[in-house]
Amino acid sequence: MSMAVVKPGLFTTVQDSGRPGWRSLGVTAGGAMDSYALRAANLLAGNLPGAAGLEMTLSGAELEVQEDLLIAITGANMTPSADGEELPMWRPVWIRRGTCLKFGSAVEGCRTYLAAAGGIKVPKVLSGRGTDVRAGFGGLEGRPLIAGDLLSAGKVEPERSQWAARWTEKLGKQAAAEGRRWAAPSWYALPEAYAGGGKIEGCHILRVIAGAEYSSFTKASLEALFTAPYLVSSSSDRMGCRLTEGARLERTVQGEVLSRGIVPGTVQVPPEGQPIVLGADCQTTGGYPVIAHVISADLPLLAQLKPGDRVCFKDTGLEEAHSALLIQEAALRMLSAGLGARL
Amino acid sequence: MSIPQITPLGDSGLLLLFDNPGEAAAAAGCLTRAKPDWLLDAVPAYAALTVVYEPYQLNRLLRSGRLRLPAEREQEGLLYAAAAAAVRQVLGSDILRSISEQKRVVEVPVVYGGDSGPDLDSCAARAGMRPEQFIEAHAEAVYTVAMIGFMPGFPYMTGLPERLAQPRRTTPRQRIPAGSVAVAGNQTGIYPFESPGGWQIIGRTSMQLFKFLADSPTRLQAGDTVRFVPVPAAQAGRDEVSGR
Structure with a gap:
């Protein structure tokens, strides 16, 4: 075993890049809420981007490292530490077996990702290793981690094995030379996915494009959507980020919307008028009116919003949405290429 | 059967509205069988079909020059137009065949x-x-x-x-x-x-x-x-x- 779970944290699950391809059968695509952070962590830990890692929420886990490991930590800052020494994030970290790897509460952001070379070894179910807690499958028995769970790392993919072996050796020697239980390089990857549409007076701006029922909302509601800030509710989860204390959104027409396939980022408005931004674990179909969609490039920012955070929406177009997403993808590919050069 | 109206569903989805549920299900089957690398999911629901695509892969297809875009675009967004064109291309090829296959x-x-x-x-x-x-x-x-x-x-x-x-x-x-x-x-x-x-x-x-x-x-x-x-x-x- 590679790691033993001493304390699981508030809500820690095994997640990977999700299981698209099964939505037509009612199976949620799932995957890491902040897929940018998980993919970056995987690249830094010597994996392919889609490997399975841990997603911790608001308050992190305490893990006993049982064999020497190459890991990387990205996403929210939960002041990770190794036997009490603070660990750096967004870079490869080598940890000696017997070390206590501990995460605290998120001081910034909401979700922290831990990748280990070889990925977390859990069976593939419907082409994914991630946990679908609502349907109760995938990951570790379809549930969040509990104390006493044992996690194994898998085998490093051939494409990355030379890199992982090189950095394991290099950092292992560095740790020995420094007389420490861990070691990390001074370089790091830049977290480049969280700018969103900017920040005004402490309010995170999520960029949106109009949804199918956009024009069925009242003029006042549409105006309010783009001016009044909303508060992230504590009942938010991987299914949806629930927003409260903002303007009540009302439609000019009543009547039901026929269910259709929906995707993460969809901003739906239930009858009480407070919007819900759907997350990675959203159901495959939905019948609430859709006022807008948060653009894909801003989903990492959405994943890092915590209860009490303030958000505003800003109107944008498909052209800008796609270009922002392609820039983010390019950043990950640059990271991958840059790591290849550090062999 | 006519190729339906297509509208965007965010920046990674398309909503196709057909005349009846049978056509939506047949079109989903058609896309799933063709398995283009930009396609993540095809979800039929009543007479609607939601197509979830991967913008990065679509961008690659677009750059390869293997996709012909209509000269006039109704909606802004090059990749959106590419997604709609790619869907039409797949559906145009064998949707009639898949309708006859569907009835189980x-x-x-x-x-x-x-x-x-x-x-x-x-x-x-x-x-x-x-x-x-x-x-x-x-x-x-x-x-x-x-x-x-x-x-x-x-x-x-x-x-x-x-x-x-x-x-x-x-x-x-x-x-x-x-x-x-x-x-x-x-x-x-x-x-x-x-x-x-x-x-x-x-x-x-x-x-x-x-x-x-x-x-x-x-x-x-x-x-x-x-x-x-x-x-x-x-x-x-x-x-x-x-x-x-």
């Missing part, structure tokens, strides 16, 4: 009433019928799977006779057993797994609707025709519930 008929054995269907009597009363009449009417009708949603393998079926329509329960149940056959509004459905839910439960099937470890995990898919066959409780055998 699945018979679902049901134990109606009693412990298997605790809401049967109240449903029958609301419909002004005796329970046996309600069973007969429910089993005589021919249903179409309009979509799979809510949970893995849950079929939403249209075709419920109007007089059998039921309101949802005012207080949803915390635990509905796997295999429960239910009605709500003018639809009927089956819970593949134990779950909370607000539909009226009229019976239970021993048919396993969803298998997580199978190559094709569901017994039913959108577009299928379904008939319910009443069976006595004694013949239902052991409950084989959906396996994880």
